[in-house]
Amino acid sequence: MDATAPTTSPAAAGGAEEIRLEGVSKVYGDGTVGVQELDLVFAAGELTVLVGPSGCGKTTTMKMINRIIEPTTGRILLGADDVTRVDPVKLRRRIGYVIQNVGLFPHQTIRTNVGTVPRLLDWDKRRTRDRVEELLSLVGLDPALHGDRYPHQLSGGQRQRAGVARALAADPSVLLMDEPFSAVDPIVRERLQSEFLRLQEQVRKTIVFVTHDIEEAVRLGDRIAVMSEGGRVEQFATPAELLGRPVNAFVADFVGADRGLKRLAVTGIDPDDLEQPPVVHVADGLADARAALEGAGARWAVVLDDDGQLHGWLSVERAVGAGTVGSAARRMEAWIPTGASLKAAFATMLQHEAGWVAVLDGDRFLGVLTPESLHAALRRSVEGAVPETAGSTLA
Numbered sequence: 001m002d003a004t005a006p007t008t009s010p011a012a013a014g015g016a017e018e019i020r021l022e023g024v025s026k027v028y029g030d031g032t033v034g035v036q037e038l039d040l041v042f043a044a045g046e047l048t049v050l051v052g053p054s055g056c057g058k059t060t061t062m063k064m065i066n067r068i069i070e071p072t073t074g075r076i077l078l079g080a081d082d083v084t085r086v087d088p089v090k091l092r093r094r095i096g097y098v099i100q101n102v103g104l105f106p107h108q109t110i111r112t113n114v115g116t117v118p119r120l121l122d123w124d125k126r127r128t129r130d131r132v133e134e135l136l137s138l139v140g141l142d143p144a145l146h147g148d149r150y151p152h153q154l155s156g157g158q159r160q161r162a163g164v165a166r167a168l169a170a171d172p173s174v175l176l177m178d179e180p181f182s183a184v185d186p187i188v189r190e191r192l193q194s195e196f197l198r199l200q201e202q203v204r205k206t207i208v209f210v211t212h213d214i215e216e217a218v219r220l221g222d223r224i225a226v227m228s229e230g231g232r233v234e235q236f237a238t239p240a241e242l243l244g245r246p247v248n249a250f251v252a253d254f255v256g257a258d259r260g261l262k263r264l265a266v267t268g269i270d271p272d273d274l275e276q277p278p279v280v281h282v283a284d285g286l287a288d289a290r291a292a293l294e295g296a297g298a299r300w301a302v303v304l305d306d307d308g309q310l311h312g313w314l315s316v317e318r319a320v321g322a323g324t325v326g327s328a329a330r331r332m333e334a335w336i337p338t339g340a341s342l343k344a345a346f347a348t349m350l351q352h353e354a355g356w357v358a359v360l361d362g363d364r365f366l367g368v369l370t371p372e373s374l375h376a377a378l379r380r381s382v383e384g385a386v387p388e389t390a391g392s393t394l395a
């Protein structure tokens with residue numbers, strides 16, 4: 001896909017707006033080129049990550065969207081509006097902004113902090129109060145417990161949640177987030193990231209997210225722009241495409257030598273990837289199970305119990321004699337739901353020290369993944385994927 005092609009999203013109807021950068025450059029007063037001739041579209045309702053090494057122009061790009069930095073040339077469109085023609089104060093009310101260390105006002109309570117923009121917009125007191133309560137709950141803060149505290153009385157993670165609540169207060173169409181989770185420790189960061197993904201499912205804002213952490217980028221991004229010095233976009237792609245098909249040595253190096261492992265986390269299980277060993281039931285006779293194994297030319301069968309739940313497995317060596325499958329089967333409870341990632345499948349296999357894992361759709365057995373089929377699934381996930389590049393920036 002061309003990084004500048006128009007995008008539509010169902011979320012556009014819900015108030016999220018597309019952001020479009022057209023030939024945008026920023027040259028600072030001392031001649032430093034922050035970004036150059038940047039063409040980029042942030043799709044409505046999607047989370048797009050700007051990632052790249054220090055000084056590559058991520059923050060410059062983001063701050064031009066809300067006009068904290070004015071572009072030297074080019075156009076930036078927010079929905080249909082050219083942002084350089086919108087009053088900056090009004091513009092910033094349409095755009096939520098979350099930064100590292102939050103920037104909460106230290107002498108105001110969390111409630112007052114979160115209500116900042118609604119107050120500036122002259123919302124009446126009751127509407128502001130209701131909105132603040134709603135938002136605190138939405139980001140996982142208890143209004144009764146945390147609402148009247150001051151920022152220094154919260155943990156780093158709680159402050160970050162309050163910062164997100166404040167940015168969302170006036171229901172902006174766009175959220176700009178500059179390294180919002182980098183000031184907290186890795187465990188809290190991972191929790192905040194998961195919570196944030198759940199929040200975005202609900203609010204579906206157009207989000208521009210800056211980070212230098214590729215792990216965070218692939219975890220959160222619907223799309224990722226990998227930038228290099230001078231604000232060049234080296235590749236603009238989904239996480240799976242970026243990890244599976246880096247377009248050049250810079251991107252390959254940036255995403256890391258372990259990109260295959262990272263790809264496991266962003267690749268879902270496709271039912272076509274599953275293997276189908278014979279399936280027998282605990283109450284079946286062993287003679288029938290043997291026949292099923294021989295018929296399929298298989299060394300083992302999956303065993304389900306009377307309710308169709310995973311019970312374990314039966315090897316061809318144990319499928320002898322006249323008893324029931326239940327008497328000879330071995331228990332095995334390694335299963336994962338369809339929709340999980342290949343990484344989750346692999347982790348389950350390791351956890352159970354098993355050579356396979358069953359994939360279930362609710363209670364229904366769909367098939368199994370083995371290390372071989374998992375590897376094939378990983379390979380297939382990038383076959384035919386056309387790498388996405390940032391059009392003119394690579395020209």
Ligand SMILES: Nc1ncnc2c1ncn2[C@@H]1O[C@H](COP(=O)(O)OP(=O)(O)OP(=O)(O)O)[C@@H](O)[C@H]1O
Nearest residue numbers: 028032033034053054055056057058059060061212
């Ligand atoms: N006010 C300024 N005057 C001159 N040069 C600047 C100014 N602000 C930023 N720059 C330069 O522009 C380039 C891009 O900076 P920017 O802050 O956008 O990078 P970044 O990718 O966000 O970096 P980091 O990850 O370190 O925050 C850098 O070379 C930086 O030194």
